[in-house]
Amino acid sequence: MVTAAVAGASGYAGGEIVRLLLAHPAIEVGALTAASNAGSRLGEVHPHLTPLADRVLVETSAQTLAGHDVVFLALPHGASAALAAQLPDEVVVIDCGADFRLGDAQAWAQFYGSEHAGTWPYGLPELADRDGARHREALAGARRVAVPGCYPTACSLALAPGYVAGLLEPEDVVIVAASGTSGAGKGLKAHLLGAEVMGSMSPYGVGGVHRHTPEVEQNLSRAAGAAVTVSFTPTLAPMPRGILATATAKAAPGATAASVREAWHTAYADEPFVHLLPEGQWPRTADVLGSNCVHVQVALDERAGRVVAVAAVDNLTKGTAGAAVQCANLALGLPETTGLPLTGVAP
Ligand SMILES: NC(=O)C1=CN([C@@H]2O[C@H](COP(=O)(O)OP(=O)(O)OC[C@H]3O[C@@H](n4cnc5c(N)ncnc54)[C@H](OP(=O)(O)O)[C@@H]3O)[C@@H](O)[C@H]2O)C=CC1
Numbered sequence: 578m579v580t581a582a583v584a585g586a587s588g589y590a591g592g593e594i595v596r597l598l599l600a601h602p603a604i605e606v607g608a609l610t611a612a613s614n615a616g617s618r619l620g621e622v623h624p625h626l627t628p629l630a631d632r633v634l635v636e637t638s639a640q641t642l643a644g645h646d647v648v649f650l651a652l653p654h655g656a657s658a659a660l661a662a663q664l665p666d667e668v669v670v671i672d673c674g675a676d677f678r679l680g681d682a683q684a685w686a687q688f689y690g691s692e693h694a695g696t697w698p699y700g701l702p703e704l705a706d707r708d709g710a711r712h713r714e715a716l717a718g719a720r721r722v723a724v725p726g727c728y729p730t731a732c733s734l735a736l737a738p739g740y741v742a743g744l745l746e747p748e749d750v751v752i753v754a755a756s757g758t759s760g761a762g763k764g765l766k767a768h769l770l771g772a773e774v775m776g777s778m779s780p781y782g783v784g785g786v787h788r789h790t791p792e793v794e795q796n797l798s799r800a801a802g803a804a805v806t807v808s809f810t811p812t813l814a815p816m817p818r819g820i821l822a823t824a825t826a827k828a829a830p831g832a833t834a835a836s837v838r839e840a841w842h843t844a845y846a847d848e849p850f851v852h853l854l855p856e857g858q859w860p861r862t863a864d865v866l867g868s869n870c871v872h873v874q875v876a877l878d879e880r881a882g883r884v885v886a887v888a889a890v891d892n893l894t895k896g897t898a899g900a901a902v903q904c905a906n907l908a909l910g911l912p913e914t915t916g917l918p919l920t921g922v923a924p
């Protein structure tokens with residue numbers, strides 16, 4: 578049995594990792610750490626994690642995380658790097674934060690305004706490069722993994738097959754994505770007050786300033802083998818979980834409805850977690866809640882000359898914690914799907 582510590586277990590992402598590990602046959606839950614909630618019982622912050630309700634959260638430090646085979650970091654941006662540097666090289670460290678996702682230090686400085694910590698293998702196993710190689714190849718046996726942001730997971734998986742197949746133009750990509758409020762973390766934020774979120778949708782991070790923009794561009798550029806530019810607009814939706822990303826890109830000359838469908842089918846036919854829906858059926862966030870699956874659909878808008886691709890994920894499962902466990906499975910040499918839910922909880 579492998580043991581895993583979860584740093585930031587009092588947060589939404591850390592709580593979801595614990596939920597998934599409780600159903601994992603090969604990983605045992607070790608230390609659970611927190612910041613302001615250190616000393617509290619897990620059941621006080623996450624009453625839904627019933628089997629471990631009496632477990633006491635300890636402070637986050639290299640000492641409390643020592644002695645585990647795997648360490649999941651579910652901490653605010655910037656908190657992972659210093660901690661990860663103190664963990665032994667042989668320990669599998671899976672970071673849910675952004676610190677090690679970007680390869681471009683300049684893009685990091687522009688969007689995060691701090692020093693770039695470095696780049697780790699990117700934890701989106703299903704994503705393919707232009708030559709068809711999947712990112713999972715770099716994750717097998719890895720000792721450090723950067724889990725993608727929740728929006729980049731949905732946006733990248735929606736469009737990447739079109740770039741790998743050469744059916745999309747690299748410029749003028751437009752993506753609008755709606756997210757449930759848990760995407761913003763557990764801390765109280767003025768714009769997330771119940772009375773202001775319920776019954777209303779609102780955009781934020783508008784005008785190319787959201788920090789997931791360079792991450793999506795990085796992923797699609799690898800798929801295209803050329804620089805892809807993206808206009809990305811996130812939207813807050815009155816639901817606790819879920820992301821629905823609607824992406825459109827200019828169709829390359831010669832693209833047809835049949836070639837588009839074939840490209841997405843080829844990309845995902847053998848992927849256990851990414852499901853291209855039957856023609857005419859469109860993704861809904863409710864269908865992937867609590868599941869590690871991504872639902873995808875695509876169509877060619879012949880009038881506008883654009884391909885429209887839509888993806889739905891649960892931001893806390895495939896969008897963070899599920900991807901983290903999937904990457905831990907790959908790093909540990911376990912079957913990639915071990916312990917991960919393939920079914921949602923709809924309605
Ligand atoms: N929520 C989501 O959908 C997604 C989140 N992520 C990433 O996962 C990470 C965690 O996010 P999320 O769970 O939503 O955030 P939360 O705010 O819900 O949780 C943050 C966690 O970090 C702890 N913490 C707070 N400040 C510090 C600090 N200075 N040093 C160490 N620990 C600290 C908190 O402890 P305490 O509560 O005890 O103070 C809590 O356990 C972030 O990097 C986020 O960007 C990635 C993809 C999607």
Ligand SMILES: CC(=O)N[C@@H](CCC(=O)OP(=O)(O)O)C(=O)O
Nearest residue numbers: 674675726727728756757760761
């Ligand atoms: C609704 C909401 O606020 N979502 C978050 C994204 C959450 C996520 O993926 O986070 P990281 O890149 O921070 O890991 C946001 O837009 O900032």
